[in-house]
Amino acid sequence: MYLTPILWFELVVAVLIAVMFLWKKPEYGLFLYALALGFPDIAWPLGSTINIRVDDLLILVFLARTILWAPSPSSRMQKSIFTWQALFFLACILSIIVETARGTPPGGYETAKMAGCAAIVLALPRLVQSERRLRFFVSGLVCAGIAVVIQIHEHLGEAATRDFANFQQLKSAATFSTWNPNTIGQAGILFVFAAALGGIVFAKTLAHRIFWPGLATIFALLPALVYVRGTSLSIAAGFIVFFCMTRRWKWVLVLAVVCLGAIFYLHARDSQLLEDATTVNLATGQGLSHRFDRWDMALQAIRKRPVVGHGFGQELPYLTLIGSEGRAHDAYLTVWIELGLGGLLVFAAAIFQFLRAGFFLYRAPHFRSQGALILALIVALCLDSVGLSTLYWEKLPTIALSLAAVVVGLCERNDMELTVKEVRAMAREPYAQHS
Numbered sequence: 001m002y003l004t005p006i007l008w009f010e011l012v013v014a015v016l017i018a019v020m021f022l023w024k025k026p027e028y029g030l031f032l033y034a035l036a037l038g039f040p041d042i043a044w045p046l047g048s049t050i051n052i053r054v055d056d057l058l059i060l061v062f063l064a065r066t067i068l069w070a071p072s073p074s075s076r077m078q079k080s081i082f083t084w085q086a087l088f089f090l091a092c093i094l095s096i097i098v099e100t101a102r103g104t105p106p107g108g109y110e111t112a113k114m115a116g117c118a119a120i121v122l123a124l125p126r127l128v129q130s131e132r133r134l135r136f137f138v139s140g141l142v143c144a145g146i147a148v149v150i151q152i153h154e155h156l157g158e159a160a161t162r163d164f165a166n167f168q169q170l171k172s173a174a175t176f177s178t179w180n181p182n183t184i185g186q187a188g189i190l191f192v193f194a195a196a197l198g199g200i201v202f203a204k205t206l207a208h209r210i211f212w213p214g215l216a217t218i219f220a221l222l223p224a225l226v227y228v229r230g231t232s233l234s235i236a237a238g239f240i241v242f243f244c245m246t247r248r249w250k251w252v253l254v255l256a257v258v259c260l261g262a263i264f265y266l267h268a269r270d271s272q273l274l275e276d277a278t279t280v281n282l283a284t285g286q287g288l289s290h291r292f293d294r295w296d297m298a299l300q301a302i303r304k305r306p307v308v309g310h311g312f313g314q315e316l317p318y319l320t321l322i323g324s325e326g327r328a329h330d331a332y333l334t335v336w337i338e339l340g341l342g343g344l345l346v347f348a349a350a351i352f353q354f355l356r357a358g359f360f361l362y363r364a365p366h367f368r369s370q371g372a373l374i375l376a377l378i379v380a381l382c383l384d385s386v387g388l389s390t391l392y393w394e395k396l397p398t399i400a401l402s403l404a405a406v407v408v409g410l411c412e413r414n415d416m417e418l419t420v421k422e423v424r425a426m427a428r429e430p431y432a433q434h435s
Contacts, residue, residue, distance in 0.1 A: 022058075023065055026127055027136040033058040034140025034194075037187075037396070038147030040176045049109040051178050056116065062123040071126045075412035077357045078125060081405050084350040089118050091343050092393075095312035106313025110393075114312075117398040124402040125409060131201060134406060138198045145191030145219050151176070152184070152226065164270075167227040167277040168289075174226040182388050184223055185231025186396040189384065191219035192235060193377050193400050196242070197407065200369050217258060224262050227277045230387040238380030245362065245372035291329055291387060294319075298328035301337045309340030331385035331392040351391065354378050354401065357408045367411045374404045 022029035036042070036054035043051035074082060092114055099105050128134050152174050164170045171181045199212030220239065224232040236259065243251045266274045278287075285292030301310065301318055310318050315337045316327055328334050336344045355378055362371030381397055384390045390397050 019061060022061060023069075026062070026065065027133045029058060029061065030128060030133055030137040031140035033062070034137050035143050035147075037141070037190075037399070038144025038151075040178050043178050047108065049107075050112050059116070059119050059123055062127050063119050066123050066126045072129050072413075074126070075409045077353075077360060077412055078405055078409045081350075081353045081357065081408070082121070082125075084346065084353050085121055088343070088346045088350045089114075089121075091339055091346055092312045095309070095339055095343075099311040099314070104311065104314070106311065110313035113395070114393045116395060117393045120395070120398050120402055121405075124399070125405040128403075128406045129409065131410060134197075134410065135201055137403070137406075138194050138201060141191060141194035142198060142215060145187070145194065145215070148184075148187055148191070149218060149222055152222065156226075164273060167273045170273060171227050181226075182228060182231070183396065184226055185228035185234075185384065185388070186390060186394060188219055188223040188228070188231060189235060189238075189377070189380050190396045190400045190403075191222075192216050192238075193373070193403065195219055196373055196376075197403070200373065221258070221262055225266070227273070229277060231384050234380040234383040237383055238376040241379050242372050242376035245375065246369060288387075289329075290325060294324055294326065294328050295330060295333060297322060297324035298330065298333040298337060302333065305340065306336075307340050307342070309336065309338050309343060312338050314338055327389065329388055331389045334389050334392050347392075351378065351382065354404055357404075361408065361411050364411075364415065367415070370407050370411055374407060377401075377404055 022032075033055050036058065040053065043053045046052050096106060096111065128137055155174050155176075156170075164173070168181075171184075175181045175184055195212050195216035199208065199216070202208050202212070220235050223235065236255070239255050240252060243249070243255065263274070280287035282288075297319055300322060301315075304310075315334050318337070319327065328337065332344065332347075335347045339347070354374060358371045358374035358378065360371065361367040361374065364371070377400060381391055381400065385392075391401075
């Protein structure tokens, strides 16, 4: 369609009005940003591997707002989290500079992913600094999760007449055209965390006590029903951690019943696919999608340069060069291959800050649920990273971590306000009268 100058002018004016509205009312922008995550196929290709989506454009608006409109200062634990994330980011940037000077710069896809995740880390926690904005953001994530579930159901419905040779084909048929099949698992972790957080930040009415756990269960079952096996086990481990830390022992039994129900459903739907997916031999690596072979090749690459690494974004080119079938599919091995032992230690320290913040909140009686939820999230993400590059500059896990940082900041500020109120209340008390 040919755009006339008048139409171009109208489009520019409409965009400026929208930006001004979101600038003044960022909570609505947060809702739209989260909702856009549920429609990944609405994208504009930028080259063969990079796609620009609505959420990518919105994060630029958020980033500009945090730079031009000074937000409230970060809390103590948030500063610690941001410091180590910044150090890891600087390690990647330094590696890129060295590689570029040597004439072997990383691919554009890896660099774009890192830049996008860095923008998320910088913008979201500094923008979501009130419970009202957090509720809008969580609501948008939940709506996005529902949209993803509906679209995956439609994908499977369209492929219902096909005979799948194995569960990998079913998983590929269920996913989006711009997603890796394992991204469904990352989305599941994010949406489960958002639904569980919604149960904390929204009113504790009977309807909410049914609604939020129900949504969390649906989102948790999504990876299992499309045979994203490692993530399903990681989410189950996260649930167990949360229930045990909050002493909800009955919910552990409920979780066991739900898991058994999912297994029976998959067996009734297609017993052959279930048998194929559950056939795993830890001694030989059978059923682990050649993970053992790829890990062996990754260890060979690490032994070549254990301290300095091969450079950011060089994992796939180097592993392909030495005969591997593809990436290592392990976040920790990937970081070690690319950034060396020093980069791996900084990466581990950055993740440890979330564990530290979670334990800090868990020790406070009025923030026990928030602390347990953050710890459950980190456990799920760390376990999932054993089989995938989950924590290494991936968009959806980065959003989940940024949301955890938001919760840490809100809890610390609320704790400070409670302390100030207690001190003022004590100051108003009359002095004891001595006779």
